[in-house]
Amino acid sequence: MSAEAFLTLHRNLPREGPGEPADVAWVGQHVELPEDALICDVACGPGADIGPLLDLAPEASVVAIDHHPQFVGEAAETWTGDPRVDLRLADMRELGGRYDLIWCAGAAWFIGTSEALKTWRSNLTQGGVIAFSEPCFWRDPPMPRVAALWAEYPEMSGEAGIAARVAEAGFETIATRRLSDDAWAAYYNPLLERMAALYEDADDELRQVLAAQAAEIAAWNEYGDEFGYLLSVVRPV
Numbered sequence: 001m002s003a004e005a006f007l008t009l010h011r012n013l014p015r016e017g018p019g020e021p022a023d024v025a026w027v028g029q030h031v032e033l034p035e036d037a038l039i040c041d042v043a044c045g046p047g048a049d050i051g052p053l054l055d056l057a058p059e060a061s062v063v064a065i066d067h068h069p070q071f072v073g074e075a076a077e078t079w080t081g082d083p084r085v086d087l088r089l090a091d092m093r094e095l096g097g098r099y100d101l102i103w104c105a106g107a108a109w110f111i112g113t114s115e116a117l118k119t120w121r122s123n124l125t126q127g128g129v130i131a132f133s134e135p136c137f138w139r140d141p142p143m144p145r146v147a148a149l150w151a152e153y154p155e156m157s158g159e160a161g162i163a164a165r166v167a168e169a170g171f172e173t174i175a176t177r178r179l180s181d182d183a184w185a186a187y188y189n190p191l192l193e194r195m196a197a198l199y200e201d202a203d204d205e206l207r208q209v210l211a212a213q214a215a216e217i218a219a220w221n222e223y224g225d226e227f228g229y230l231l232s233v234v235r236p237v
């Protein structure tokens with residue numbers, strides 16, 4: 001897939017994966033953060049979750065990192081100049097600092113759940129927690145055609161499998177939440193609008209990217225009750 005065509009499709013979208021402000025607020029109901037909570041938004045994309053994260057505590061501040069310059073640049077359009085927000089171009093394996101909450105929407109699985117949790121353990125304050133969302137089969141084992149949709153992520157499992165990986169990394173699960181249809185709509189609806197706007201003048205490379213994206217959304221429409229994203233709040237044991 002052409003990286004340039006991918007970025008053409010994904011430029012200036014509100015978010016880069018399923019999620020909604022209610023997910024962040026729900027995390028706030030399950031953790032006790034200090035008034036001046038320091039929060040890390042790992043793999044922040046264009047920064048859709050930064051505002052809701054700031055709302056979790058009266059004097060919260062957020063360090064938001066992503067390794068992609070385009071997404072950090074888009075987040076900067078909203079947050080540059082806000083003293084509560086520190087945007088960094090960085091790899092999620094090297095967060096630096098210590099945080100009361102490490103939030104990662106839809107990206108821990110890129111390096112593996114256990115690996116991510118083990119890596120971020122040293123970045124937590126005493127009492128700090130991690131909240132992350134990741135793809136999950138609601139029926140485990142999944143139907144073969146549903147498993148085939150996620151061939152790129154062989155570690156993908158049901159909810160028990162995620163809990164097992166959390167435990168294997170030396171953490172315990174405090175609470176879990178299945179992301180809602182609204183969370184998916186928040187990602188897919190702007191994408192669908194963009195796809196429609198780009199289609200007519202698209203070259204071959206962009207058409208390939210549009211077709212792959214259309215197939216992904218069609219699979220969600222057909223099998224969205226078989227898989228989704230599970231948001232887990234975990235703490236070290």
Ligand SMILES: C[S@@+](CC[C@H](N)C(=O)[O-])C[C@H]1O[C@@H](n2cnc3c(N)ncnc32)[C@H](O)[C@@H]1O
Nearest residue numbers: 015016017043044045066067068091092105107
């Ligand atoms: C599925 S998107 C989620 C973005 C954002 N959390 C959201 O929900 O809109 C995954 C993000 O992870 C970032 N990413 C992937 N690998 C990364 C890494 N090793 N270090 C930092 N960011 C990474 C990508 O650039 C992308 O912005």
